[in-house]
Amino acid sequence: MAQVDQSETKFLRTLQRVQPATVRELVSETGVTATAVRHWLTRLGDMGLIGREAIKQTRGRPQHRYRLTDSGIRVLGDETPELAVLLWQEIQSIEDTEVRERLLARVKREFVERLGGFDQNETTDLSQRVESLRKRLESRGLMAEVTLEGDLPVIREHSCPYHAVAQIDSGICDIEQEAFAEVLGTSVELSACRLDGHRCCEFQIGSSS
Known part of the structure; x- marks a missing residue:
């Protein structure tokens, strides 16, 4: 399931x-x-x-x-969100900076692997890569849409798979932003966040040049 x-x-x-x-x-x-x-x-x-x-x-x-x-x-009896919070807190409590950063890098790598990558030689159009990412987010049960601001796309997420973790530490949002950038092969900026009172999270997608 x-x-x-x-x-x-x-x-x-x-x-x-x-x-x-x-x-x-x-x-x-x-x-x-x-x-x-x-x-x-x-x-x-x-x-x-x-x-x-x-x-x-x-x-x-x-x-x-x-x-x-x-x-x-x-x-509704699933305690996965609570478990995720406990695990995240344990990672952040690790005093050895090198060990902690290595674990966080693994978390980001898991994000990237779940979203999948693109063959840059086959998928060179940024809009196609963004639309493919949106579909992958939807396949994971997230409500996401793509709009344009000027000539560049914006991904809007209307739901969050790790809201419980984000409420105690927005660092998880930074990891998602970095994962999006790695998957798309271009720069990504988190320009709006639900934690700050916005209706959705917005990721502005820019060219890698």
Whole structure:
């Protein structure tokens, strides 16, 4: 089963509290758009965490109510975020700077390997590489989009897979930024962060020249 990130866990808990619920009811409870709600319902439904039941009506398009499956209920007992925080704190508590930096480098390497690299000889167009990265983020359950600011792309992340860690140490955000730069083969700047009160995290992508 794919990993459930922090925002999806929050959505599951909201659904657990108000179930069975329609898309409109979930929009009201979560404060996000219907598109975002449907994204979560589709992904978490495909993972077997959410089920749906038809609402009987005489006319119009069929509507559904959604509720957690047994698997969804079990997922809410997952302590992975808490474990990630404990492990991160243990790394940061290592007094030997060389050892600590080596472990952090391994964390970044794991980020890069999960996102995959690009053959620069085959994929030379920056916009293609950015779009491929966005798709890889989505395949991991993250809500991400690409926009343009001038001639350069910006990746916007609307969910965070390590929110619990980021809340205690934004250094994890720096590692993600560095991983993006390595994957894309160009400079990347974290220009907005949810930890600072922004609605999403923004990564400005620049040329490597």
